Amino acid sequence: MEIKEFIEHFAEQFDDTELSEFTPRTVFHELDEYTSLIALSIIAMVDEEYGVTLNANDMSSSVTIEDLFNKVKAKV
Amino acid sequence: MDGYNPFSLEGKTVLITGAAGGIGRATSVECAKLGANLILTDINEEGLVSTIESLNNRKVHRYITSDLTKDEEIDLLVSEIGVLDGFVSNAGVTKPAPVKFVNRTDLERIMSINTMAPMFLTQRLLRKKKFSKNSSIVFTVSIGGVYTTAFGNAMYGVSKGALQVFMKNVALESAVNGIRCNSVNPGMINTGLLKPGTYSEEDRQKDMQTYPMKRYGEPREVALGIVYLLSDASSFVTGHSLIIDGGKTLY
Numbered sequence: 001m002e003i004k005e006f007i008e009h010f011a012e013q014f015d016d017t018e019l020s021e022f023t024p025r026t027v028f029h030e031l032d033e034y035t036s037l038i039a040l041s042i043i044a045m046v047d048e049e050y051g052v053t054l055n056a057n058d059m060s061s062s063v064t065i066e067d068l069f070n071k072v073k074a075k076v
Numbered sequence: 077m078d079g080y081n082p083f084s085l086e087g088k089t090v091l092i093t094g095a096a097g098g099i100g101r102a103t104s105v106e107c108a109k110l111g112a113n114l115i116l117t118d119i120n121e122e123g124l125v126s127t128i129e130s131l132n133n134r135k136v137h138r139y140i141t142s143d144l145t146k147d148e149e150i151d152l153l154v155s156e157i158g159v160l161d162g163f164v165s166n167a168g169v170t171k172p173a174p175v176k177f178v179n180r181t182d183l184e185r186i187m188s189i190n191t192m193a194p195m196f197l198t199q200r201l202l203r204k205k206k207f208s209k210n211s212s213i214v215f216t217v218s219i220g221g222v223y224t225t226a227f228g229n230a231m232y233g234v235s236k237g238a239l240q241v242f243m244k245n246v247a248l249e250s251a252v253n254g255i256r257c258n259s260v261n262p263g264m265i266n267t268g269l270l271k272p273g274t275y276s277e278e279d280r281q282k283d284m285q286t287y288p289m290k291r292y293g294e295p296r297e298v299a300l301g302i303v304y305l306l307s308d309a310s311s312f313v314t315g316h317s318l319i320i321d322g323g324k325t326l327y
Contacts, residue, residue, distance in 0.1 A: 035252070
């Protein structure tokens, strides 16, 4: 799996955040639009796209998008 | 006050399912009169054409024939439409049967049209970001199953009860995006929902007496409730169920 594609899927869960704000080093918990509903959307997206079940701890312990990508990649 | 109309739908693009007849057709007629641009869908093409022909300013409206119980047809419909300001999910069927006669074939058909089709169409419209920042979704639910329990109404009631729950979840999750979601919950309305002869005229008359207003409703009386929920007049209303039942649920 590619990080570029992962970031695209990640960004699709947001409505108002500029695409340019999503990079591997983005600290996603600090995005203004990030909410518990978006967190749930990301967990559902990862399940649908990659067949990987993330838990709440995976989300909270990931600082950047790349951290989360690495967790998903390890579970694929 | 010239032209003052908080219920205006001028310039709003609205998708209406089940538009070939009944409440869907009446809603189309009222929305067109109030200035909306309509996209109508139904499985019944003949009925859609006849609805379109009855509309004001009919050239701005279009119809797409679709069987919303099929995923690929939902996808095709969604791909053919642009940004919406309104969506009225109205298609529905019933087949009365006592609990002892509940069966998988009928239940799956009713659930698939009344519950799953609106759920998946809404899901895809949201997923494809088809709603503007000031938009409104309206589900035609029912009082049946939600507020009233009637002999033979288990399958229909279950399908509508589930849709009512879905409506509230859509309202909760979409509010942040400026999308409101509500339902109208009609009592018995004079539409083709029940096949002629399902109940005898005597039974119908008896049933009407259980309505404080002593009659069934007309499709337009529901359509105008839908208009309110689509319009900016209801801009702070979401997750609400508007009962339109001539007082039936007062008892």
